Amino acid sequence: MLQKLSAFPGVPGPVVVIVMDGYGIPKTDVGSAIAAARKPTLDALFAECPHITLRAHGTAVGMPSDDDMGNSEVGHNAIGAGQVYAQGAALVANAIADGAIWAGEAWQQIVAGAKAGRGVIHFIGLFSDGNVHSHIDHLKAMVAQAKAEGVKTVRIHALLDGRDVPETSALEYVVPFEAFLAELSTDGFDARIASGGGRQYITMDRYDANWAMVERGWKTHVLGEGPQFANATEAVKGLREKHPGTIDQDLPEFVIADAGQPIGTIHDGDSVVFYNFRGDRAIEITRAFVEADFDKFDRVRAPNVTYAGMLQYDGDLQLPKRFLVAPPAIKDTSGEWFSKMGLAQFACSETQKFGHVTYFWNGNRSGKFDGETWQEVPSDVVPFEQRPWMKAAEITDAMIAALQSGQYKLLRCNFANGDMVGHTGNFRAATMAVEAVDLALARLLPAIQAAGGVALITADHGNADEMFELDKKTKQPAQNKDGSFKAKTAHTLNPVPLVLFDKVTGGRLDLRQLETAGLSSIAATVANLVGFEKHDKWDESVLVVK
Ligand SMILES: O=C(O)[C@H](O)COP(=O)(O)O
Ligand SMILES: [Mn+2]
Ligand SMILES: [Mn+2]
Known part of the structure; x- marks a missing residue:
């Protein structure tokens, strides 16, 4: 106590x-x-x-x-x-530096799963060195290791950043990375970027704010639907020409194809690694891959894959069950101890930050402690520069009502x-x-x-x-x-x-x-x-x- x-x-x-x-x-x-x-x-x-x-x-x-x-x-x-x-960024970097990640069961299952199928590993994640959700060096290390362990084909689904890194920097990552993949693609190994798009347009929604983003991502990465280009460098250039003034995070989806055939659709027997270490924007796409009774959108096809997250994104929900690096075991949070002391707690934000004052606040725990009340104010689904006031007034209303209720310490x-x-x-x-x-x-x-x-x-x-x-x-x-x-x-x-x-x-x-x-x-x-x-x-x- x-x-x-x-x-x-x-x-x-x-x-x-x-x-x-x-x-x-x-x-x-x-x-x-x-x-x-x-x-x-x-x-x-x-x-x-x-x-x-x-x-x-x-x-x-x-x-x-x-x-x-x-x-x-x-x-x-x-x-x-x-x-x-x-935190995740440090834990993953250490696990790669000392090789613990490759010795882990999850990585071995990813490799074995791919070899038992068509020999393909897909890496989906934020293509960035911002170190907020992911780091491109982690991706590089995994691609090289996949080759060393005899995997034949790697397909990368690259979410362009421009939010944790400069706003139109995508080519600074894509061009050298495609060169790196080309250099590695010898001796029967074939690694290419297969699809992608802006992180705020596809795949990386959070807190159930906009599932349509995730659906667009699914169609792009899994089904191979979207405008086709010969490689990711051409895709970024082509999309920028078509959408002048659009910064990387908002660029639409792209699919890489050879003679009209997408090169990286995802199929039964493939392995899929979602290589972001941070949970909030990884949970929804993970659910689309691992939930048998998934109902947030029509997946059209739900391939039976060996799926791993870089980390486990939600410990309570065990999402996903397979993960390459164990997340930090955050214990004895203030929420837990204030709850044990019998203090009633009220947490409030709008959708975009709701998990921040609940899930992150409580040490990446999605359940409430006794005596906690959580209130979410639904966020607008618009570019926020168009409504910069967001839900500040509504959050204030909710806070004032909670204060006036006299229920919360x-x-x-x-x-x-x-x-x-x-x-x-x-x-x-x-x-x-x-x-x-x-x-x-x-x-x-x-x-x-x-x-x-x-x-x-x-x-x-x-x-x-x-x-x-x-x-x-x-x-x-x-x-x-x-x-x-x-x-x-x-x-x-x-x-x-x-x-x-x-x-x-x-x-x-x-x-x-x-x-x-x-x-x-x-x-x-x-x-x-x-x-x-x-x-x-x-x-x-x-x-x-x-
Ligand atoms: O996810 C995002 O929006 C950015 O990468 C980081 O912003 P946040 O850490 O404030 O959520
Ligand atoms: Mn931010
Ligand atoms: Mn923040």
């Missing part, structure tokens, strides 16, 4: 954690949609309330190195668990705007996104105060804080030849704020800027705010009681 804190009995009302997704602290105001936004409520918070910065990228959230940006999965894992675990929500609109690369829309969050806070904070509660306002990583690519050398916003800035769609390496909104303790509470403070400091801080010591496993609290 968590011990009572001797110095402080806890705040009278609820403790609310507000995650402003994608809200980092920029190094320069140039290119910061946050700096450009009109945001009186946030400005007042930073002027009047205790606030510190938290590390939200790299090793502070379990990524392999400090060159890795943060992301929602590792960020919400760290916030909810109060601890830092080596702990509440948490995620405002998706800064991140989802930040990913579009549209600066103007991103400033409106930040303004929508500011308006939401203007209503939510008084309701928290009225309930006798306090709030921690924070973020899981940056995004809207840097809407222009930085020059690799100068670290200043990079300019095109015509003087315009290069739009940036990815997350940032910047720290995030932690603000304490407290109008109920008469100024007894403060925050301390520990050098090591990161997202994993939040769980212990929340525990202190409700009057408990932290759990032994959680990182230090940053709360100061005066």
Whole structure:
């Protein structure tokens, strides 16, 4: 059990954690949609309330190195668990480096399955080195290993990124990769990219937001339906010509064909590896492959394949059963322990981030702990630059209703705007996104105060804080030849704020800027705010009681 804190009995009302997704602290105001936004409520918070910065990228959230940006999965894992675990990106890289992945049963079954069938392994996944969902080096290692183990044919189904990497960088990955495959394709081994498309157009939907995306992906990868090209380099060039101005993540599907015949349709007896390590956008396509009674769309044909995920994407649902690398075993999360202490918890976001405040928050667990209530506000299914306010107002309504119900001691929500609109690369829309969050806070904070509660306002990583690519050398916003800035769609390496909104303790509470403070400091801080010591496993609290 968590011990009572001797110095402080806890705040009278609820403790609310507000995650402003994608809200980092920029190094320069140039290119910061946050700096450009009109945001009186946030400005007042930073002027009047205790606030510190938290590390939200790299090793502070379990990524392999400090060159890795943060992301929602590792960020919400760290916030909810109060601890830092080596995450998928690091676990897979290590398993490849020491060969454990090849010795594992799952990889061996993939190879054996393919050999017993037509000799084909398909790799489907995000074609990127963003290290958020996948890394192209992992794919390279698997293709080379498949050849070394005598597999005859490899087909790659490449989801173009432009969201965790620069927005029109696809050819920087596709061209060298097709050369790599051609070089490897000797001695009867044949490896080619067989299909693909933009990751936000096919296959990689999440949280049941838009199954039509997954259906388009299925038709492309499995059935081989879509516009045909001779190779992926030609496909990217051809699609860009046909859809000028469309960035990589939104490009339509393509199929590689020889003489009108798709080269990589998926059939009975093939092996399929979904090589993303992150779960949220891997679950739906995995279900389409492994569920016998799948009913989200008509698969037309459901080939009987040996299927593996890079990781297991949902431990509760055992999805999928076969996986190449074991996911981090996240234990003793704050959700679990607050539940054990009998505290009622309320979690809310819109569809796009709903799993972030539930599944990721609770250590990649899809079931609720006792005393938890989850509320999902359905997201719009539109390009978010067209509706940058997203569902900030509706989430606020739900939070205020939950506060006024008096039922909850702990509440948490995620405002998706800064991140989802930040990913579009549209600066103007991103400033409106930040303004929508500011308006939401203007209503939510008084309701928290009225309930006798306090709030921690924070973020899981940056995004809207840097809407222009930085020059690799100068670290200043990079300019095109015509003087315009290069739009940036990815997350940032910047720290995030932690603000304490407290109008109920008469100024007894403060925050301390520990050098090591990161997202994993939040769980212990929340525990202190409700009057408990932290759990032994959680990182230090940053709360100061005066
Ligand atoms: O999946 C995405 O949208 C991006 O790759 C990462 O964004 P998130 O980590 O904020 O979800
Ligand atoms: Mn996020
Ligand atoms: Mn994001």
